[in-house]
Amino acid sequence: MKSVRVKKKIFSELFDKYYKRLFNYAVKVINHRDVAESLVQETFIKLWENIENIKDDERSIESYLITVLKNKIIDNHRKNKTQEKHLNLYKLNTEFTTDMNNVWELEKEIDDIYNSLQPKTSEIFKLSRDKGLTYQEIASLKNISIKTVESHISKALHTFRKKLKDYL
Amino acid sequence: MKHNLVEEVEIWAYVSKNADEVTRIKIENWKNSNNFDKELFNSIVKLYEVTEKNPFDDTIDIEEEKTKFFSAVVPANRKSRTIQKYLKYAAVVILFISIAGTAYQFLSNNIISLETGYGQEREIILSDGSVVWLNAGSKISYKEGFPRTIQLQGEAFFEVAKDKTHPFTVETPDNVIVKALGTSFNIKAYPENTYSETTLLTGKVEVSSKNYFEEKIIMLPNNNIRILKVDGTPLKTLIQNKQTVLAWRNGKIRFENAPFKDIANDLNNQLNIKLVFENTTIANSKFTAIFDKSTPIEEILEILKASKNFKYNLNQQTNEWLIK
Numbered sequence: 001m002k003s004v005r006v007k008k009k010i011f012s013e014l015f016d017k018y019y020k021r022l023f024n025y026a027v028k029v030i031n032h033r034d035v036a037e038s039l040v041q042e043t044f045i046k047l048w049e050n051i052e053n054i055k056d057d058e059r060s061i062e063s064y065l066i067t068v069l070k071n072k073i074i075d076n077h078r079k080n081k082t083q084e085k086h087l088n089l090y091k092l093n094t095e096f097t098t099d100m101n102n103v104w105e106l107e108k109e110i111d112d113i114y115n116s117l118q119p120k121t122s123e124i125f126k127l128s129r130d131k132g133l134t135y136q137e138i139a140s141l142k143n144i145s146i147k148t149v150e151s152h153i154s155k156a157l158h159t160f161r162k163k164l165k166d167y168l
Numbered sequence: 169m170k171h172n173l174v175e176e177v178e179i180w181a182y183v184s185k186n187a188d189e190v191t192r193i194k195i196e197n198w199k200n201s202n203n204f205d206k207e208l209f210n211s212i213v214k215l216y217e218v219t220e221k222n223p224f225d226d227t228i229d230i231e232e233e234k235t236k237f238f239s240a241v242v243p244a245n246r247k248s249r250t251i252q253k254y255l256k257y258a259a260v261v262i263l264f265i266s267i268a269g270t271a272y273q274f275l276s277n278n279i280i281s282l283e284t285g286y287g288q289e290r291e292i293i294l295s296d297g298s299v300v301w302l303n304a305g306s307k308i309s310y311k312e313g314f315p316r317t318i319q320l321q322g323e324a325f326f327e328v329a330k331d332k333t334h335p336f337t338v339e340t341p342d343n344v345i346v347k348a349l350g351t352s353f354n355i356k357a358y359p360e361n362t363y364s365e366t367t368l369l370t371g372k373v374e375v376s377s378k379n380y381f382e383e384k385i386i387m388l389p390n391n392n393i394r395i396l397k398v399d400g401t402p403l404k405t406l407i408q409n410k411q412t413v414l415a416w417r418n419g420k421i422r423f424e425n426a427p428f429k430d431i432a433n434d435l436n437n438q439l440n441i442k443l444v445f446e447n448t449t450i451a452n453s454k455f456t457a458i459f460d461k462s463t464p465i466e467e468i469l470e471i472l473k474a475s476k477n478f479k480y481n482l483n484q485q486t487n488e489w490l491i492k
Contacts, residue, residue: 004242015234020225027222033285041237048241106218130221134186135177150177157176160215167218168211 002052011048018062019044022069025107029073029100039076043069066104073100106167113163117156124149125156174198179209183216283307284322286440287461289417297329298336303416305358305437322437323356325417328371340364343378344395353387354413360433365394367413375402415458422458428472428491431455441465446492450478465489 002010019040026036046068047054047061054060077096114122124142127133135153139146161168174195181187182195198204284290284302292300292308294315300308306322316336328336328348336348340357344364351371357364366375368387375385375393380400387393387404392413394403407413415422421438423431429451432443438461445451453476459468469480469489480491 008238008242011237012234015230015237019230019233020228023228024222024225027224033224034288037233041233041240044237045241048237110219128180128184128186129216129219132184132186134188135181136188150175153177153180154175157180157212157215160219161176161211164215164218165211168214 025104029103039072121152121155124152173203179212183212278312279309280312281309299327301325322358325354327352345376346373348373361430363394363396367392419461420458424456425454427452427454442488444488444490
């Protein structure tokens with residue numbers, strides 16, 4: 001059995017590694033910040049309780065976290081939907097589960113693409129996508145030519161379109 | 169090749185609405201031409217959609233989440249080595265988290281804060297059994313272990329558990345203090361508003377103020393006290409219908425003889441709609457109305473316009489409504 005001190009260190013690293021991705025995912029699926037935050041917290045608490053029983057490798061831990069979180073999201077969804085008294089609860093839940101799984105795969109894929117791009121390309125693409133800057137604005141911000149900005153964007157677009165071709 | 173005609177980067181600029189005029193016209197012409205590659209265009213639109221970042225991304229505080237987590241799984245100042253013991257605490261804390269939602273417990277000074285975002289409401293059961301319904305854009309905080317001494321910013325309805333030996337006090341940002349024994353009352357004290365007000369439904373409360381007046385005002389059921397921040401005068405009125413005061417708990421927004429600028433503040437808190445005044449006369453003119461929270465803003469403005477003369481239009485860039 002691991003000491004609390006060791007466990008705290010392990011969990012601190014797990015938070016750094018997975019918290020953001022799990023939270024982003026939960027928010028995307030349930031669209032509610034507070035609920036997403038609570039469910040991710042509960043997921044980590046469950047891992048804390050059970051970590052002794054899980055194989056000590058990255059893949060097992062990651063898949064444990066996402067499985068628990070998905071189940072929590074489904075529970076939460078069912079609870080809400082039962083209140084709305086839907087006629088075809090089964091169909092609704094199945095659709096929700098399928099959508100939910102797709103979102104996780106897609107989010108993971110997008111994360112991986114951002115990581116596989118050159119840091120500069122990622123950064124410039126995000127300035128365009130997330131900050132909504134024009135190529136001109138990015139060029140003057142980064143002190144590079146518009147042509148260079150365009151070539152980064154083009155590289156990013158090319159990679160995204162190739163790797164996400166099943167989704168686009 | 170189609171790609172000689174338009175570049176992917178140009179389509180991206182167009183789709184992400186950051187294209188210059190020349191590119192915009194070029195893409196629009198392309199869309200109407202025989203060379204239009206619908207598949208390419210749609211895939212870039214789709215790419216734009218799926219890469220959308222979640223709106224809270226920049227506000228995630230992993231360290232804070234860690235602190236919350238560790239305070240849940242590892243109880244402070246206990247040397248017990250058995251995991252079983254920790255699990256008991258963890259179970260309690262899971263319950264706490266699921267009930268309280270965002271209960272931020274700051275370890276440094278042990279202040280517990282609970283808040284609601286725009287358009288949110290929340291029911292909170294305090295450890296002494298008192299119940300607080302927190303309206304949108306509001307916050308309560310108290311020292312851990314002292315849930316009967318509360319700081320409130322915004323609007324909340326309190327149903328206080330009886331405990332004669334421990335008075336229940338609520339303090340607003342402008343230091344109005346409402347003291348109760350066992351009772352139910354509503355306080356509205358948004359910092360941006362021109363007034364703060366307390367309405368008593370049952371029981372008895374005492375209102376005092378560090379800033380505004382010396383005497384203590386005793387309130388009886390159905391009394392409403394509104395304190396204007398400009399001069400601190402307390403205005404006491406009898407409420408005719410308590411449902412009006414609690415309208416917000418039923419998904420309604422109410423204004424009673426409230427200046428337009430206070431209404432604007434309510435709309436901002438409850439619906440995240442920003443109004444900007446270009447005309448101070450209209451900003452200060454008063455309205456009485458009640459709306460469903462689902463009423464579109466255009467409809468609300470049209471109805472208000474029927475009684476006072478003003479013009480409004482939406483600034484698309486800033487997403488603010490200009491009132492003149």
